[in-house]
Amino acid sequence: MFNSQSQIIFKLKAIALRLLLVFLLGFTINRDHLCSNHPFATPTLYPPRTIPSNERLSITKIRFDGHLTFDNIEHVAKDFGNRYNLMPLAVLHPKSVSDISYIIKHVFDSGLNSELTVAARGHGHSLQGQAQAYKGVVINMETLKVPRMSFRTGKRPFVDVSAGELWINILHESLKHGLTPKSWTDYLHLTVGGTLSNAGISGQAFKHGPQIDNVYRLQVVTGRGDVVTCSDEQNTDLFNAVKWIRALYSDFSTFLNDQEQLISSENSFDYVEGFVVINRTGLLNNWRSSFNPKDPVQANQFMSEGKILFCLEVAKYFRPEEADHINQDIDNMLSELNYIRSTLFLSEVSYIDFLDRVHVSEVKLREKGLWEVPHPWLNILVPRRSIHEFAQEVFGNIVKDTSNGPVLIYPVNQSRYLVLG
């Protein structure tokens, strides 16, 4: 058995995936809880009848190529982890990419006050409710059969599949063409979208990288419901990503030294900023909606005790083919820094979402009526020789517990500024 299998893989041409419909991109854009598949959800079975009837009504008005079901949907409130049973409002069985786009657009347009959430479900073999949508809409990706599985042979062979396709089906079909994907998971009764969502790693990854690295092209439905194709050449900002990191310091000099070290070194992060944290209890909890603590246990135990803290914020851009070593590079860079170890928070977002990040705050502030308030604003370039004195005076004496609004601090290299004279 082993011999014949390895012979097939060896003899046949390996194929890469070109594909597919991964959506949910940028879901954190404006709605922290737009996608409900976070691990902190309460494991209760919530009866659908308590869902506001207007939300049910609003989705029934959408004209789908596929259809919605409201009854006998308990099975999508289960997953392989078998610890969370989050009862949705409905299941969408999409027949077209537009169906997915319509529902995402609808949820996005429902605004921050709506509790309507949405989650893609492949084969439901993940854990902790990842593919569940509490009181929301679960999209049954397995019913989406477009594009139909199709193969391209030649120099750069690939298969074009729907994100809801099972890997076991791709294996059987590709062998008929004398081809095979290069990178696998151990178990094949999982969908393409499901495994790409966590990279897809098995014994072949050492040689070919995880499955996600073998994708030529993705069709994506963004968090706003737009349908976009991305690849190495097309909409690369969607294909590429940014590792976004925050860590806290209690001592200004240590914070500043680390910032200076980062902007002086050749192979550093692509973005270095920082901000002052004043009187923010529950700060780390707030971050959890968009950042993951590196060490959740330690992060839970961290207490700011009302002190002024300094937050280093850094980001590293990377392309899919760099995904393998980017984490190692980041670990190396972080190991040289002196932040409070329990306060390291990480996130991965698209390039657009990263650059457009302030808009997220704008939307939240507008919802609360806080965007239109008076805005005193001051930018100061402080020379290096005076920064410690400045910090002592400002953060030691002037800034009070009651101070509000962002205070950003970040170093710039004078040599990079054009001096006119």
Ligand SMILES: Cc1cc2nc3c(=O)[nH]c(=O)nc-3n(C[C@H](O)[C@H](O)[C@H](O)COP(=O)(O)OP(=O)(O)OC[C@H]3O[C@@H](n4cnc5c(N)ncnc54)[C@H](O)[C@@H]3O)c2cc1C
């Ligand atoms: C027995 C077993 C063996 C496994 N072996 C391996 C292994 O060897 N290597 C490995 O890497 N993993 C392995 N896994 C983990 C598995 O790859 C993941 O749990 C995977 O997410 C499950 O795929 P699924 O189709 O069931 O996805 P689901 O559980 O349905 O979804 C998983 C996540 O992906 C999202 N998602 C699903 N489809 C899409 C889509 N089209 N677009 C955007 N998001 C989507 C869901 O919202 C959810 O967050 C194994 C799991 C099991 C149960």
